[in-house]
Amino acid sequence: MQSEEWNKVANKVNFTLDLDLNQFQKLVHPTSKILDFGCGYGRHTDTLVQNGYSNVFGIDSSEEMITRGQKEFPHLTLLHNNLDSIPCEDESLDCVLACAVFTCIPSEVDRKKIFEELCRVLRRDGVLHLIEFGLDYFNSYDDNGCFLSSLNVQMKHFSRKEIEALCSPLETINMETTKASAIGNRLTEAHSYFGRKT
Numbered sequence: 001m002q003s004e005e006w007n008k009v010a011n012k013v014n015f016t017l018d019l020d021l022n023q024f025q026k027l028v029h030p031t032s033k034i035l036d037f038g039c040g041y042g043r044h045t046d047t048l049v050q051n052g053y054s055n056v057f058g059i060d061s062s063e064e065m066i067t068r069g070q071k072e073f074p075h076l077t078l079l080h081n082n083l084d085s086i087p088c089e090d091e092s093l094d095c096v097l098a099c100a101v102f103t104c105i106p107s108e109v110d111r112k113k114i115f116e117e118l119c120r121v122l123r124r125d126g127v128l129h130l131i132e133f134g135l136d137y138f139n140s141y142d143d144n145g146c147f148l149s150s151l152n153v154q155m156k157h158f159s160r161k162e163i164e165a166l167c168s169p170l171e172t173i174n175m176e177t178t179k180a181s182a183i184g185n186r187l188t189e190a191h192s193y194f195g196r197k198t
């Protein structure tokens with residue numbers, strides 16, 4: 001169970017991937033209703049609140065991640081949710097952020113289902129900001145680009161084409177592949193994607 005594995009490391013791990021705040025601020029209004037999906041302990045939820053976003057909440061399937069987040073950032077709305085569905089009405093959100101969440105969903109079928117769920121809750125013209133690790137040289141991947149990470153959790157890294165395919169139901173606004181640091185300070189690549197629901 002992925003959430004049990006994340007529970008075990010919730011108080012040990014510090015995540016590294018950045019969101020693209022500059023581009024985010026150009027596309028998303030400060031009063032927008034924003035979901036930080038797979039928020040972990042809420043570091044990006046907090047970044048958004050610190051930068052003037054007043055209607056942000058995070059959900060995560062790991063109860064321990066949420067417990068840590070509620071202690072570190074008591075001013076945030078962080079909710080535990082380990083159901084297949086997101087507890088939001090259809091088309092009720094202006095923006096969804098998902099940072100390094102699909103990296104911990106090894107099954108392509110499950111990734112597609114979750115992506116559909118993100119699209120369901122996003123309103124028309126709403127914005128998705130997705131950030132995911134690219135393929136790098138220090139992991140030995142299986143045929144599906146999956147590997148066992150240093151956290152002892154099964155992970156998946158992505159080619160640009162895979163991100164484009166996953167996000168194909170949306171209209172792409174912008175996608176950049178940049179240098180990023182992985183856990184353990186190793187230099188790697190990350191894909192930063194912005195798309196719009198049409």
Ligand SMILES: C[S@@+](CC[C@H](N)C(=O)[O-])C[C@H]1O[C@@H](n2cnc3c(N)ncnc32)[C@H](O)[C@@H]1O
Pocket residue numbers: 002003006015016017037038039040041042043044059060061062065081098099100101104105114
């Ligand atoms: C690598 S961490 C990134 C956390 C956070 N987005 C960040 O960048 O700091 C991935 C998180 O996604 C959560 N997660 C994985 N699958 C999920 C799902 N189906 N629903 C909600 N959260 C999920 C995990 O529990 C974990 O906290």
